[in-house]
Amino acid sequence: xxxxxxxMPVFPPPTHPAFPKAAREAVRNPTLRGNLRxxxxxxxxxxxxxxxxxxxxxxxxxxxxxIKDHTLRHLERHLLxxxxxxxxxxxxxxxxxxxxxxxRIVAGLVKATGESEVVKVKSMAxxxxxxxxxxxxxxxxxxxxxxxxLIVQLGKDRPSHILVPAIHRNRGxxxxxxxxxxxxxxxxxxxxxxxxxxxxxxAARLHLREKFLRAKVGISGANFMVAETGTLxxxxxxxxxxxxxxxxxxxxxxxxxxxxxxTWRDLEVFLQTxxxxxxxxxxxxxxxxxxxxxxEDGPSAFHLVLxxxxxxxxxxxxxxxxxxxxxxxxACLNVCPVYERAGGHAYGSVYPGPIGxxxxxxxxxxxxxxxxxxxxxxxxxxxxxxxxxxxxxIPEVLVHLRERVVEGGVTVRQGNKxxxxxxxxxxxxxxxxxxxRWTFSHPGALRTGQRLASRTRRLQPRxxxxxxxxxxxxxxxxxxxxxxxxxxxxxxxxxxxxxx
Amino acid sequence: xxxALFLTCVNDTLYPDTGRAVVKLLTRLGVExxxxxxxxxxxxxxxxxxxxxxxxxxxxxxxxxxxxxEAIVTPSGSCGAMVRELYPRMGGRARSExxxxxxxxxxxxxxxxxxxxxxxLVDVLGVTDVGASYPHTVTYHPTCHGLRGLGLGDRPRRLLxxxxxxxxxxxxxxxxxxxxxxxxALKNSDVSAAMGTDKVRNAESTxxxxxxxxxNSCLMxxxxxxxxxxxGMRPVHIAEILASTETRAETAA
Ligand code: SF4
Numbered sequence: 001x002x003x004x005x006x007x008m009p010v011f012p013p014p015t016h017p018a019f020p021k022a023a024r025e026a027v028r029n030p031t032l033r034g035n036l037r038x039x040x041x042x043x044x045x046x047x048x049x050x051x052x053x054x055x056x057x058x059x060x061x062x063x064x065x066x067i068k069d070h071t072l073r074h075l076e077r078h079l080l081x082x083x084x085x086x087x088x089x090x091x092x093x094x095x096x097x098x099x100x101x102x103x104r105i106v107a108g109l110v111k112a113t114g115e116s117e118v119v120k121v122k123s124m125a126x127x128x129x130x131x132x133x134x135x136x137x138x139x140x141x142x143x144x145x146x147x148x149x150l151i152v153q154l155g156k157d158r159p160s161h162i163l164v165p166a167i168h169r170n171r172g173x174x175x176x177x178x179x180x181x182x183x184x185x186x187x188x189x190x191x192x193x194x195x196x197x198x199x200x201x202x203a204a205r206l207h208l209r210e211k212f213l214r215a216k217v218g219i220s221g222a223n224f225m226v227a228e229t230g231t232l233x234x235x236x237x238x239x240x241x242x243x244x245x246x247x248x249x250x251x252x253x254x255x256x257x258x259x260x261x262x263t264w265r266d267l268e269v270f271l272q273t274x275x276x277x278x279x280x281x282x283x284x285x286x287x288x289x290x291x292x293x294x295x296e297d298g299p300s301a302f303h304l305v306l307x308x309x310x311x312x313x314x315x316x317x318x319x320x321x322x323x324x325x326x327x328x329x330x331a332c333l334n335v336c337p338v339y340e341r342a343g344g345h346a347y348g349s350v351y352p353g354p355i356g357x358x359x360x361x362x363x364x365x366x367x368x369x370x371x372x373x374x375x376x377x378x379x380x381x382x383x384x385x386x387x388x389x390x391x392x393x394i395p396e397v398l399v400h401l402r403e404r405v406v407e408g409g410v411t412v413r414q415g416n417k418x419x420x421x422x423x424x425x426x427x428x429x430x431x432x433x434x435x436x437r438w439t440f441s442h443p444g445a446l447r448t449g450q451r452l453a454s455r456t457r458r459l460q461p462r463x464x465x466x467x468x469x470x471x472x473x474x475x476x477x478x479x480x481x482x483x484x485x486x487x488x489x490x491x492x493x494x495x496x497x498x499x500x
Numbered sequence: 501x502x503x504a505l506f507l508t509c510v511n512d513t514l515y516p517d518t519g520r521a522v523v524k525l526l527t528r529l530g531v532e533x534x535x536x537x538x539x540x541x542x543x544x545x546x547x548x549x550x551x552x553x554x555x556x557x558x559x560x561x562x563x564x565x566x567x568x569x570e571a572i573v574t575p576s577g578s579c580g581a582m583v584r585e586l587y588p589r590m591g592g593r594a595r596s597e598x599x600x601x602x603x604x605x606x607x608x609x610x611x612x613x614x615x616x617x618x619x620x621l622v623d624v625l626g627v628t629d630v631g632a633s634y635p636h637t638v639t640y641h642p643t644c645h646g647l648r649g650l651g652l653g654d655r656p657r658r659l660l661x662x663x664x665x666x667x668x669x670x671x672x673x674x675x676x677x678x679x680x681x682x683x684x685a686l687k688n689s690d691v692s693a694a695m696g697t698d699k700v701r702n703a704e705s706t707x708x709x710x711x712x713x714x715x716n717s718c719l720m721x722x723x724x725x726x727x728x729x730x731x732g733m734r735p736v737h738i739a740e741i742l743a744s745t746e747t748r749a750e751t752a753a
Contacts (some may be wrong), residue, residue: 020688027690318596337677341694377688379681379695380548382648396589402550435548437554440509440540441561448514470689474695475724478514485507485516489523489535 006372016348018373023342032168032343040334045246046280047331047387053282054272063269065391068325071262072315075088078227078260079306085230089292091302096254098309103134105305106219106252108138113250115216121234121241122146123221124162124328125254125307127350128363131219142219143185143211145240147204154181160344160352163278163330168343182207218248218299222255223327224270225304228263231291232304235274235284251290251299256307258324270327274387277329277358310363316412319400323358325390330355332384332394338377347374354384358397365413366405372423375401406430450484457482502532504569506614508564508579509541521743522575522617525632528743529625539565549683552590556603559587563610571624572614575739577646577715578682580616585649587611607706616646617739618714622655628662634741635665635748639708641699641722643715644677647716650722656714656738663741665748671711672702680721696725703729714738 009500016022026032051057071078072326083093087471096102110118118135120126132142132153144153152159155177159165166174175195182189185473187207220241234241245251260268275281293302306347325347333339333353344352348370349360357378361371378384384394404411406429408420412500422430439445457480471477483491503526512618519535526533543558558569562583566572574580591604592684621627640660646652679685679695699722703711711726713719716737723735 020690023688024690027694030643033694280593337679337695338688338691341691375550376684377691379644379677379684379688379692380680381644381677381681383644383677385677386648399548399550399552402548403552404550406550407553410678429537429549430551433549433551436541437543437546437551437558440543440558443540446509468686470686471724474689474693475685475721476727477724478720480514480517483516485512485519486535486537488516488520490537493535493564 013369015382016370018369019342019346019348019377020373021445022340022346022348022370023377026343026346027341029343031170033341035168035170036340036343040340043235043248043280044294044334047277047334050276050280050282054276060269060273061389061391064273064327064389065247065325067261067266067269068390069322072258072321072324075257075260075315078262079257080223081227081262082230082260083306083323085226086292086302086304087230089230090294091162091230091304094305096305096307096309099129102254102305102309103131106131106254107135107138107140108471109250109303110217111137111138113217115140115250117141117143117211117215118217118219119143119145119211119215119244119248120149121218121220121244122149122217122236123254124166124350125221125256126219126257127159129254129307129309131254143208145208145211145244146236147238151177152203154178154185158345159350161330161333162328162351162353162355163333164219168345169196171200174200178203181249186210193323212240212243212247215244215248217250217252218244220245220253222253222259223274224267225255225260226262226264226267227260229291231264231289233267233491234286234288234413235271236286236288237279237281237284239286242286245288245290246298248299250301250303252303252309253307254305255310256309258326274327274329277327277331277387277389284499287308310365311455312415313412314359314362317362320358320362320397322392323355323362323397326355326359327390328355329389331387331389335383335387336378337357337383338379342377347377354378354394355392358392358394358401361401366401366420366423372405372425375399375405447484451487454483454487501530501571502534502565502569503571503620505533505535506539506566506572506574506579506583507535508574508576510720511575511716514720515737518575518677518716518737518739522573522736523740525630525739525743526573529621529627529630531625534569536565542579542582544579544586544591544735545682547582547586547590552593556590556594559590559607560603562587563606566610566613567606570613571620572610573617573620574614575617575714576717577643577650577652578717580614580619581645581649582616584611611656616650616652616714618652618655618659621659621742628658630659630662630742632662632742632744633664633666633686634746635746636710637667637669637673637706638709638710638712638736638741639669639703639706640674640738641671641703641711641713641718642674642677643713643718646714647675652714659742660712660738663732663744666741669706669708671706673698677730678718678722680718682717685721693723693725697729700725700729700731700733703733709731710734711739712735712736712741 161167178189224233269353337351408422543555546555587607594603678699679692685692719735
């Protein structure tokens with residue numbers, strides 16, 4: 001662990017507004033709502049169909065959960081084994097405690113090659129640490145080669161989905177971005193480009209081909225790392241990743257430590273569950289695997305940067321650690337009714353949706369406004385848990401993190417136990433919860449309150465002041481009945497009143 | 501058979517008609533219903549908002565009140581899921597915090613014996629035709645905690661299909677959350693309202709007279725959205741439909 005580390009891991013500076021505020025804009029943007037509804041509903045229906053094809057889905061899901069849990073329990077052992085295998089295969093392993101350290105290592109490796117350009121395979125880990133920006137600051141240009149990432153990069157935009165980073169854009173918007181921006185980054189868009197998918201894809205292909213052939217350094221992440229063989233695995237749909245992994249002379253892979261699996265055989269489970277959950281395909285069109293270096297074939301230098309950045313701390317939490325099982329399939333985003341309406345940007349992180357709501361506040365801590373609000377960005381409907389191929393009980397972790405926000409408690413940061421204070425801004429709520437608990441612990445008081453409400457019911461407004469305004473601004477309140485049930489029960493059934 | 505009715509604090513205070521319907525329905529089916537007067541709240545709002553330590557005394561109180569009964573029946577999927585799924589979890593957490601087994605032991609019996617109403621009818625009493633009649637078009641919204649928390653499956657639908665005169669119409673996007681989610685409706689009111697509006701628009705597209713569900717909290721949210729959007733539909737709790745003996749002649753009159 002780096003000695004100079006202070007404060008929180010740095011991925012997107014958490015100056016982002018709290019979730020409800022960030023979501024408000026998105027909810028009122030009809031184009032965004034339309035794009036998201038269309039995209040998520042299409043993929044969700046396809047996923048359901050692809051999953052239903054397998055009669056043993058429940059067993060695959062359970063197997064995935066067990067493999068991940070077992071690996072996490074003995075993470076250190078598997079990582080050391082991985083380091084050994086990668087080294088034996090001709091690769092070099094680097095350990096990065098946080099984003100800064102990882103960025104420093106990668107920038108150093110690129111500079112050592114004398115190059116000032118790199119091509120990138122779509123990777124969540126490098127986004128998490130803000131690698132492109134860090135390289136830019138060192139005078140190195142990183143080109144994204146995944147179609148959706150390219151759209152985001154050209155549009156000076158932020159990704160809003162794990163798998164389809166430009167999900168918030170429609171074809172018309174993409175055509176405009178290509179027309180205006182491609183020329184500034186390399187080969188311009190063809191004259192008269194329209195918004196048909198084939199033409200857009202062709203424009204991207206021509207633009208990217210130039211970069212693949214020129215690049216001497218490739219940067220990737222990985223979906224899995226096999227400890228026993230030192231093999232890294234990337235699955236993708238477009239084939240651009242395969243170009244980046246094989247054409248350059250130097251390959252640098254930045255991978256979260258939780259991506260290790262013990263054996264080659266373990267892949268069998270995930271190579272079935274991941275594609276069906278993410279793109280609703282039976283198999284990924286491209287599955288690339290590489291082990292160290294091989295003479296006369298592929299990159300001659302291979303570096304693996306193992307990234308912690310809050311993962312070991314997350315592992316220390318008994319309830320929250322299950323988030324590290326995530327294989328980033330994005331199925332939970334596609335079924336989430338909150339994500340569908342709020343969009344990915346509202347989550348203030350490269351990890352949006354349900355998984356983002358539990359991962360970011362664990363990796364970054366719950367101190368910032370956005371991270372303290374993320375555990376509440378869910379109605380706890382449970383749709384995410386139902387689809388998750390590694391059975392992460394996202395609602396359980398959300399409630400657990402809510403507890404951390406409102407009650408504080410002991411947690412682990414940078415390997416040290418820290419006692420968190422309750423977050424600010426929950427004092428009124430806490431008082432209300434205590435008062436409600438008191439009333440509910442005293443049935444007589446509850447009854448008095450109910451009777452009072454019934455007697456004054458004609459005087460009660462249908463709209464509310466204070467925090468209740470959020471409710472009555474868009475929905476009518478129910479009318480209070482003339483008589484609460486318990487009074488009716490006593491009147492008609494003459495039950496002994498245990499409450500008074 | 502004698503059962504305890506756990507009505508829930510929301511129903512007791514705001515929806516006594518649902519409580520009366522449950523009593524009428526169960527009595528008609530030969531079940532003796534008791535309403536323990538010292539019951540209050542299961543603690544779900546506390547627990548789900550992050551106040552687990554405030555929810556614990558309420559769970560203990562629940563167990564004091566209901567611990568003696570052979571079966572506890574509740575007309576709420578979410579409060580049912582709280583007692584059955586989350587009480588054991590609370591017990592487990594207390595254990596992992598080094599507080600021993602007491603809480604788990606106190607809560608286990610009530611967790612085991614709590615049934616959501618439709619589940620009790622189908623699984624325990626073994627009936628799907630409860631002798632109701634309700635001459636209206638109805639669309640059914642399966643609430644999240646009933647659907648995914650308790651796994652109610654098609655039990656409510658089977659009960660509704662056996663009601664005389666009732667025409668059941670399919671709700672588009674039925675399994676999507678209505679956006680209530682307890683304190684979520686307050687903390688994320690914009691997203692919650694957007695979800696509610698979509699739910700109501702889908703319901704409206706069915707042309708049904710009534711939207712039915714097995715949880716009044718969700719119905720409060722959906723119903724409040726319906727009146728605000730001036731959609732001419734009524735939210736009705738499933739217990740009130742199953743208790744009904746309304747005939748077409750009465751409707752006409
Ligand atoms: S949490 Fe589960 S469903 Fe969501 S991205 Fe991760 S693996 Fe997929």
